[in-house]
Amino acid sequence: MDIQTILIQFITAFTGCLGFSIVFHVRKSQWAAASTGGVLSWAVYLAAAHASGDYAGAFAGACAAALYGEVMAHREHAPSTIFTVIASIPLVPGASLYRSADSMMNGSPDAGRQLGIYTLVFAACMSAGIVVTTLIFRAVSKKIRERKQKQ
Amino acid sequence: MNREEADEYLYCAMDIGQLLLMSGAxxxxxxxxxTRIMNAAGVPDVEVFSITSTITATAHLGDFQTVTQMRRIYGVRTDMHRIEELNQLSRNICSRHPSPASIRREIAQIRAAQPINSGVMFLGYALVSGSFALFFGGDMHDFIASALIGVLLFFFEKALARLTSNHLMTALLWSAMGGFLAQIAVMTGIGxxxxxxxxxxxxLYIPGVAFTNSIRDLFIGDTITGVIRFLESLLLAGIIAVGFTISGRLF
Known part of the structure; x- marks a missing residue:
């Protein structure tokens, strides 16, 4: 992949997330922050996918999205879902979910099945990344809070 | 706490829960x-079960007394702003213990706030469509065509909402129209x-987020919700593929 393609992807990931911020009715003051998360998760995905494959990319990208979501939620005093959902949008396998259903219906069930499994594993890796990161983040921040209270 | 008071608090808590689910929480x-709201109201023992379409809750008041309420949820529309406001309200309830009457006023306020400003909304549709056409390898022509079609589909969706309330039917007609407009855009040279x-x-329509969330629900033990969402996403993806296939075959 050349640098120009990557640059276009970063820009469109940002504007695409901005579009979804409007569609999902995110507060205007959070638009930029939420959309930046989308660029971040896509950058982490590209790096990890380049190093060790798409599924590792999905896991790492989702970890980045969830971590970003939790940190921003702390800063903005808002639910973490807002930032995590918007940040994971470039990763979410919507296109491959569609392509799999499309192949199933248009005479190439084998390709459809393969894409379907890819979509499923991809989404599972993303979910694992989000769940693991959220649990670790909350456990750690709880420990930190408890330590602060003791002092 | 007597039974009537518990009923009032639970009613408020269920209102908040219902609005949360309707906003896509x-x-x-x-x-x-x-659970937190009831605990803050002074009922330590409360059991809540929720899936995407219902909430059931029972508060135990001691001496064999219980209060139970349930809600049914129809239709979800993701509204992050509303989730944030409801979250703030429930934090306030937990820290300041307001009366049920004042909680209900605040809920009414959140409910009455204009859900989504459609004057900006169609811009969101255009931005999402155009951006992802480029993201997946299109050129500037495809960007413009996709953004224009996104705007048209936004108004088409509004018109469809008046025609039918079945969301699968809406998805079918919506995607057939989307495919049709894309073919026209290519024929006229716009895209x-x-x-x-x-x-x-x-x-805009493919349930990518819902699909990923359904597997997350399975991971964290909300199995029924996960299975429901999983099947709903597959069905919707299939319907969208049918819609685009229909209009593709016409040309």
């Missing part, structure tokens, strides 16, 4: 919120690649 957040134009529009 996760079920574990809803269960958590209802270059019909499939890339369409993928931008598809991102």
């Amino acid at each position: 996760e079920v574990n957040r809803v269960e958590d919120t209802v 270059h690649h019909a499939d890339l134009i369409s993928i931008g529009n598809i991102m």
Whole structure:
């Protein structure tokens, strides 16, 4: 992949997330922050996918999205879902979910099945990344809070 | 706490839970919120069960007394702003213990706030469509075509809402129209690649987030919700593929 393609992807990931911020009715003051998360998760995905494959990319990208979501939620005093959902949008396998259903219906069930499994594993890796990161983040921040209270 | 008071508090908590689900919040957040509000109201023992379409809660008041309420939820529309406001309200309830009457006033206020400003909304549709047409490898022509079709589909969706309330029927007609407009855009030379134009529009409707969330629900133990959402996403993806296939075959 050349640098120009990557640059276009970063820009469109940002504007695409901005579009979804409007569609999902995110507060205007959070638009930029939420959309930046989308660029971040896509950058982490590209790096990890380049190093060790798409599924590792999905896991790492989702970890980045969830971590970003939790940190921003702390800063903005808002639910973490807002930032995590918007940040994971470039990763979410919507296109491959569609392509799999499309192949199933248009005479190439084998390709459809393969894409379907890819979509499923991809989404599972993303979910694992989000769940693991959220649990670790909350456990750690709880420990930190408890330590602060003791002092 | 007597039974009537518990009923009032539970009514408020269920209102908040219902609005949360209608705005697209996760079920574990809803269960958590209802439990916390009841705890703050002075009922330590409360059981809440929620899936995407219902919430059931029982508060135990001691001496064999219980209060139970349930809600049914129809239709979800993701509204992050509303989730944030409801979250703030439930935090306030937990820290300041307001009366049920004042909680109900605040809920009414949140409910009455204009859900989504459609004057800006169609811009969101255009931005999502155009951006993802480029993201998946389209050129500037595809960007413009997809964004224009996104705007048209926004108004088409509004018109469809008046025609039918079945969301699968809406999805079918919506995607057939999307495919049709993409073909026209290529024929008139506005766009270059019909499939890339369409993928931008598809991102608006394909349940990618719901699909990923359904597996997350399974991971964290909300099994029924996970299975329901999983099947709903597959069905919707299939319907969208049928819609685009129909209009593709016409040409």
